[in-house]
Amino acid sequence: MTIETDAPDDVVDPGPLTTGSRTTAVLGGVALVAIAVLALFGLVLSPADANQGEAVRILYVHVPSATAAYIGCFLTTTGSVLYLWRRSRWWELVAFAGAEVATLFTVITLVTGMLWGRPTWGVFWVWDARLTSTAMLLLLLLGYLAVRRLSADYEVRAKRAAIVGLLLVPNVIIVRQSVQWWRTLHQKPTLFSNGLDSRIEGLMLFSLFTGFIAIALVFLWLLIHRFRVAWLAEQVAEEGLEAAIAERRAEGASA
Amino acid sequence: MWADAWLVAVKDLRIEFRSRVALNQVLPFALLVLVLFAFALDPDRGLLEKATPGLYWVAVLFSALLALGRSFSVESADGVRDALRLSGLPPVALWLGKVLSVAIQLLVLEVVLGAGIIVLYGTSVTGWPLLLMTIVVATVAIATAGTLYGVVAAGLRVRETLLPLLVLPVLAPVLIGSTRAFEAALGGTPSEGWPWVGLMSVFAAVYVVAGALGFGPLMEET
Numbered sequence: 001m002t003i004e005t006d007a008p009d010d011v012v013d014p015g016p017l018t019t020g021s022r023t024t025a026v027l028g029g030v031a032l033v034a035i036a037v038l039a040l041f042g043l044v045l046s047p048a049d050a051n052q053g054e055a056v057r058i059l060y061v062h063v064p065s066a067t068a069a070y071i072g073c074f075l076t077t078t079g080s081v082l083y084l085w086r087r088s089r090w091w092e093l094v095a096f097a098g099a100e101v102a103t104l105f106t107v108i109t110l111v112t113g114m115l116w117g118r119p120t121w122g123v124f125w126v127w128d129a130r131l132t133s134t135a136m137l138l139l140l141l142l143g144y145l146a147v148r149r150l151s152a153d154y155e156v157r158a159k160r161a162a163i164v165g166l167l168l169v170p171n172v173i174i175v176r177q178s179v180q181w182w183r184t185l186h187q188k189p190t191l192f193s194n195g196l197d198s199r200i201e202g203l204m205l206f207s208l209f210t211g212f213i214a215i216a217l218v219f220l221w222l223l224i225h226r227f228r229v230a231w232l233a234e235q236v237a238e239e240g241l242e243a244a245i246a247e248r249r250a251e252g253a254s255a
Numbered sequence: 256m257w258a259d260a261w262l263v264a265v266k267d268l269r270i271e272f273r274s275r276v277a278l279n280q281v282l283p284f285a286l287l288v289l290v291l292f293a294f295a296l297d298p299d300r301g302l303l304e305k306a307t308p309g310l311y312w313v314a315v316l317f318s319a320l321l322a323l324g325r326s327f328s329v330e331s332a333d334g335v336r337d338a339l340r341l342s343g344l345p346p347v348a349l350w351l352g353k354v355l356s357v358a359i360q361l362l363v364l365e366v367v368l369g370a371g372i373i374v375l376y377g378t379s380v381t382g383w384p385l386l387l388m389t390i391v392v393a394t395v396a397i398a399t400a401g402t403l404y405g406v407v408a409a410g411l412r413v414r415e416t417l418l419p420l421l422v423l424p425v426l427a428p429v430l431i432g433s434t435r436a437f438e439a440a441l442g443g444t445p446s447e448g449w450p451w452v453g454l455m456s457v458f459a460a461v462y463v464v465a466g467a468l469g470f471g472p473l474m475e476e477t
Contacts, residue, residue: 140424146420152411167425170461
């Protein structure tokens with residue numbers, strides 16, 4: 001990706017001209033291969049867990065997805081700060097793309113978590129600190145996206161969304177801390193004591209590692225594409241208005 | 256700056272005093288919520304007593320949404336927003352004024368609701384200092400965060416539906432903290448409630464800073 005530099009919007013640099021490029025095509029191919037490898041190791045080659053049985057395989061997707069969701073949130077806050085500070089449209093679109101991809105991975109995290117929880121704990125949902133704060137994270141992201149998708153001028157949408165995006169990570173931290181206190185004052189956090197934190201080795205560790213790589217590649221691919229689509233959409237919106245004005249002027253002149 | 260903020264707050268409170276929307280509509284709504292909770296959780300089964308702190312703060316949050324919506328809908332009429340920008344008042348003062356007027360309205364609301372739970376739900380208070388401190392800190396937290404997100408949603412057609420989606424998840428820590436502190440103050444051990452007041456103070460401090468910095472750019476826009 002050489003054409004996307006951090007430039008102001010009037011610019012020499014035209015930005016992306018299509019939704020994909022040769023680099024992203026290669027990246028997508030590698031991501032597909034990584035998913036295939038993950039499926040092979042996660043579903044076939046790695047053994048079932050002594051405590052969790054076959055359900056442990058869900059974690060090879062679940063844990064990397066949660067990490068990807070957090071990275072997406074950090075991108076959103078970083079992008080929002082840089083937009084407010086330097087008026088960089090590039091970073092504003094990175095923030096938007098980050099939030100959308102983070103929302104997707106938060107949903108994947110929650111769904112896979114519930115599917116894992118049902119056989120392991122016997123219930124889909126417990127009011128554990130991690131689960132609750134992840135659910136709140138999803139709601140905060142949906143709030144950001146609601147503001148970003150308002151039907152208003154780009155400047156209005158971008159600025160208001162950037163304020164919400166700026167506060168995203170601080171909010172997640174405060175919510176997490178409060179939920180943590182709330183649960184631990186009532187009950188001891190025992191849920192993960194024989195789950196994630198227990199020793200993990202051999203093929204299982206390798207499968208988890210493959211999961212991280214596959215999800216990272218998918219994350220990157222989605223992020224780049226979402227960015228490019230958003231960039232093109234803003235471009236079209238602007239040109240559309242200019243073209244319409246020019247058309248009306250031409251009408252007026254001919255009449 | 257405080258003098259300017261006070262000017263804005265007095266303006267909002269004067270509008271409120273003359274129109275009496277909060278008094279005649281928001282306050283009755285809050286009391287209605289208390290009565291509805293009593294219908295939903297039969298008072299004779301003891302559920303209501305246990306749930307009182309949570310119900311109180313849920314009622315406050317819902318009413319606060321109405322008060323916040325009102326605080327920004329008075330701005331959208333007659334070009335008040337533009338007039339405020341032309342007034343030369345610093346944005347921080349505008350924001351603080353908004354926070355003050357919302358906080359004062361919320362305090363009145365909370366006192367009435369507090370009387371409501373004592374009279375209607377038969378609640379007894381064991382820790383007055385904790386109770387009062389919780390009310391003050393939670394009010395500042397709700398008013399600062401609510402006002403900041405209120406201006407994000409201000410002037411948009413989807414304002415009424417957008418504001419709850421933005422504010423309620425953000426205020427979740429305040430709901431948790433104020434409810435736990437109230438549990439401690441209403442029949443519990445008051446010393447257990449003070450860490451929650453601390454958490455809400457941190458929250459309020461974050462939003463005072465964020466609001467002071469964020470309000471300027473939001474007011475500049477066309």
